[in-house]
Amino acid sequence: MKRIAVFTSGGDAPGMNACIRAVVRGAVYHGIEVFGIRRGYNGMISGDIFQMTSHSVSNIVQRGGTILKSARSKEFMTPEGRAKAYEQLKKFDIEGLVAIGGNGTFTGATLFFDEFGIPTVGAPGTIDNDLYGTDYTIGFDTAVNTALEAIDKIRDTADSHDRIFFIEVMGRDSGYIAIQSGIAGGAEMVMVPEVLTPIPEVIEILKSGWSRQKSSSIVVIAEGEEAGNASDIAEKIRQQVQPDIDMRVTTLGHIQRGGVPTAYDRILASRLGLGAMEGLMNGEQNVMAGIVNNELVYTPFRDTIRLPKPISEDLLRMVKILSV
Ligand code: F6P
DSSP states (O other), X not given: OOEEEEEEOSSXXXXXXXXXXXXXXXXXHTTOEEEEETTHHHHHHHTOEEEEOGGGGTTOTTOOSOTTOOOOOXXXXXXXXXXXXXXXXXHTTOOEEEEEEOHHHHHHHHHHHHHHOOOEEEEEBOTTOOOTTOSSOBTHHHHHHHHHHHHHHHHHHHHHHTOEEEEEEOOSSOOHHHHHHHHHTTOXXXXXXXXXXOHHHHHHHHHHHHHTTOOXXXXXXXXXOTTOOHHHHHHHHHHHSOTTOOEEEEEOGGGGGOSOOOHHHHHHHHHHHHHHHHHHHTTOOSEEEEEEXXXXXXXXXXXXXXXXXXXXXXXXXXXXXXXX
């Protein structure tokens, strides 16, 4: 393989820049020409492609966001869009791709390979940590720490005013950010989409806290929780307990997607970026580079897309035990 391209796609995640850097520097080290594609599949379709050198990735290892920008491309989901993208890659003689993103990105790459035979190796970049085939995804650790910092601050004011706070964290279909930030932040309860939590159970936990003179409580809720968003859940609870209970809702939102990546995310991103690039060079195709039990592994896209990554029920059990 003589010429490859790298792009970031889907929701951005802190550490994507460290990953781009590893792909580019790895390619330079191995004597492979490397191109950057801006704005994910949209840039592939419009031909927003440029040659990168070792210098193009100087001074980015510590930066959040992605210097290549990102997008969720609707056009690439159409056969016409993919045909346009193929024509652009042909112009640059690009033989293989490194895609930094999540399941949507890998679904697009699989279709693209089936139609045009361009191989892709993926690096898991999403704060949600919802990809099978890697213990952690790039950006997850930073997002958890950002959420935790917010939870700690909210705990101060919750305690001063004897309030219950419902804090919604990101995670479209996944409770990983919720469970980890909830445990680290000492939450009374964590609600995740993977496991049904009946509202009466939440009320039970809160009431038993009050009966033990707990003056404030924190409930962390993942965005994708089936019972609804944090405001819906707070309202349901308000209707079923004394209406004068003092409750507040905070939705942390996109603050979790930005910021300086943690050391953990930078190292993970560097390993996965180099692993993806070297995998592509060695003939891997349509697989995602991941780290499982501290080893680099490649998992077929069809498995990362299809297989669930279950959340540990032990952790959920622990939240309940530790909130007594
Ligand atoms: O990238 C994952 C994620 O942050 C999810 O947690 C969230 O549901 C979604 O992206 C938000 O996407 P957007 O930035 O497009 O609104």
